[in-house]
Amino acid sequence: MNNAQIAETFENIAGLLEMKGEKVFTIRAYQRAARTIERLPMELQDMLRDEQDLRTIPGIGKAISEKIAEMVETDSLRYYDNLKTEFPDGILEVMQIPGLGPKTVRRLWQDLGVTDIPGLQATIDDGSLASLPRLGKKTAENIARQIQFQRSQSKRMPIARAQPICDRLIGSLQEQCPSIRRIVPGGSLRRFEETIGDIDLVCTADDPSQVLNALVAMPNVADVIGHGDTKASVYLTDGIQVDLRVVNERHFGALLQYFSGNLQHNILLRDRANALNLSLNEYGITDRETGVIEEFPDEETLYNRLGLQYIPPELRQGVGEVKAALENRIPRLVEVSDIRGDLHDHSDWSDGRDPMEAMVLAVKERGLEYLAMTDHSVGRGIANGLSVERLERHMALVRQLECDIGGIRLLCGTEMDIRADGSLDYDDDVLERLDWVIGSIHSGMGQDVATMTERVIKAMRNPHVDVIGHLSTRLVGERQPVEADYEAIFRAAAETGTALEINASPERLDLRDSHAARARELGVPLAISTDAHTIEALNNTRFGVGVARRAWCEPHHILNTLPFGSFLEYLRLPKSKRTEAFARLARE
Structure with a gap:
């Protein structure tokens, strides 16, 4: 099992335990473990293979660590399998519908016999869901809308899942292949789209075959779609396709641009090239009169050759950015280095995992x-929200930590x-x-x-x-x-x-x-x-x-x-x- 599957298992366990009325402390332990695992930079199976102690990960104790080891070794978890036998088969799918927490799902099961999505839809259609006390017509309409929304979703993956997969993939390739000079994601991931169709990687390396062979041999590859001299395509066990191209340095800029603009942006660029009697493709720019091909090791020189300002990947949407670049109106966009403070953070005082002092030190280390x-207010009971009395103590600790740690200003x-x-x-x-x-x-x-x-x-x-x-x-x-x-x-x-x-x-x-x-x-x-x-x-x-x-x-x-x-x-x-x-x- 990979990290995403392990995290999903722990989230499901937390939901089922809440449906049973288990202690809040136990439920939160599984929820926190799931959140931690989703964001780990390294696969748990690799950590176990290297004999690392998972208990060094904050929020992962002995019991959780043993369960992770069992899932990695056997692709299953007996505790989870036994827990699921206490509930109807389709109940977890019902629990994934936004607006339906575990306690509400239990009511639907016990009072209306709802055990799966078709059954839930039937109670909406016949009005029995709306008639359930404390739900009503508006809630029923909202749940119906959420069911329809989930049915309409494509197979695109949220960036929340795709980006960590890409980060781990690039890290693993760089570790295995010292010949890599540059490796950069392209496509919707580089444009920071909300959802990702697949992962495109553009790479330069002294030994291309080494990089391509390393990709297809990775343990999380479920299927090899293609494997050639300059390109390899695979499906990962995470359910996402990866396309890797390894090119010569002199082609890097043109290929990266080709894979980073959306379709409409690239059409506008080709139109601009045509207006200059040039032809643009993934290998460079060709002068139509002389037939001479210009190659570009970086994107900046390619855009400049077209008489344009450099257009950052996030703006390559085909909605006015090329015209703005032609008129020298592309602004200096905000960067991570411009951010001086973080204004929304949680600690273990409410539903965060780490102590406040650890969070403050980590923020300071990042140079903010x-x-x-x-931390949450009192109304968020499930998030251990702070009563006024706890808030007073929280404020006192914030002020004390500002004095004790120094070098960073803290806001209550x-x-x-x-x-x-x-x-x-x-x-x-x-x-x-x-x-x-x-x-x-x-x-x-x-x-x-x-x-x-x-x-x-x-x-x-x-x-x-x-x-x-x-x-x-x-x-x-x-x-x-x-x-x-x-x-x-x-x-x-x-x-x-x-x-x-x-x-x-x-x-x-x-x-x-x-x-x-x-x-x-x-x-x-x-x-x-x-x-x-x-x-x-x-x-x-x-x-x-x-x-x-x-x-x-x-x-x-x-x-x-x-x-x-x-x-x-x-x-x-x-x-x-x-x-x-x-x-x-x-x-x-």
Whole structure:
């Protein structure tokens, strides 16, 4: 079993245990193990093969470690198999429908006899689901929409799964093949698309056959589609296709560009070449009059040969970027190195895995100037949300750690639930003592457009809500965004001085690129935050930056590119003055 399969097994165990009414501590242990495993940079099977002790991984204890070893060795887990016998065969599929937690699924099973998706659809069709107490017609309609959404999903893989697979693949090839000079992903992965069709790798190496042979011989290769002198294609056990091309250095730029632009972008480039009496293909540019082929070791010189600014991969969408490049209007997009602080992080005080001190030290090691500790508010019971009394102790520890650790500024914060009526989890007298307040929706996602829109805007009108977290609540490829008037919300954000978060968790990527672009146009400050629940997840900033770059965001559009002094100046202003002040501070 690979990491993704092991993590999925632990998530399923947690759901079944919650359905049984098992202790919360046990359920969270499996959930945390699953989250940790999903983000590991190395396959567990490789670690076990190298005789590494899995208990050195935070959140992996003796019992979990033994279960991992059993799954790697036997491709199964007796504990899980025995647990599943206590439930109908299709119940896990029902539990994957967004909006149906384990306790609700148990009610559907016991009260309506629902044991699979067709049975669930039948209860929607005959009205029995809507008549179940505490559910109702609106919930039934939302569940029906989620069923239809899942049926319509293509075989594309969310970037949250594809990127770690690609990272491990490149790392393994580089380790096995010292002759590799350059190896870069292309395609939708390089453009930071939300979902990935397959993984394209473009490589240069002194010994191409060594690299191609290494790919097809990897233990996680399920099937070899093709294996030639310059290209190999395989299917991995993860269910994704990998196409590897190894080329001469002089062809690298043209081939990488060819595999990095989407179809429409590449058509526009070919049109531009034709206008110059040139022909463009994956090997270079040909002068139509002389027949001379120009080769390009990098993409920059290729774009320049066409009279264009270099166009970053994230912008290669065929929607105006070529015209902008021709007019020298491609901006200097925000980069990971521009981010000075992380404004959304969780510790083991709520549903994070690692202690607060460890999170702070890890952020400091990454060179950031400031960090907001934003453990969940009391309304998130399943996330071990903080009561007012626990919040007070949490704040005291944040201030103490800032003194003890030094070299990084810490903000006392919270990720606070926006309730169904737009009211907030904490009273104003509590919120005014915090440095940074995130308002987020975690429940009641099936509300109609008008209700949801007013719910969010009501929270924005609170003078203490600094930012709205993961606005649409979506999970890429799993849960649709809430229905709301996003234009009205973006305008209210600018009017009230409320920032909007680009949540960098690759499962969320929320705001999405089009939403971030519209908010940017209206002058809304955008915060790129990791929403990290583990130390490893602090590395997810790159995903949020990818979204921001696709939205044509420059550093001055992103709130947490401000140095701490300027950020503090922003926070000390009344919210009504923040939007205008941010535009000034970000350009100073």
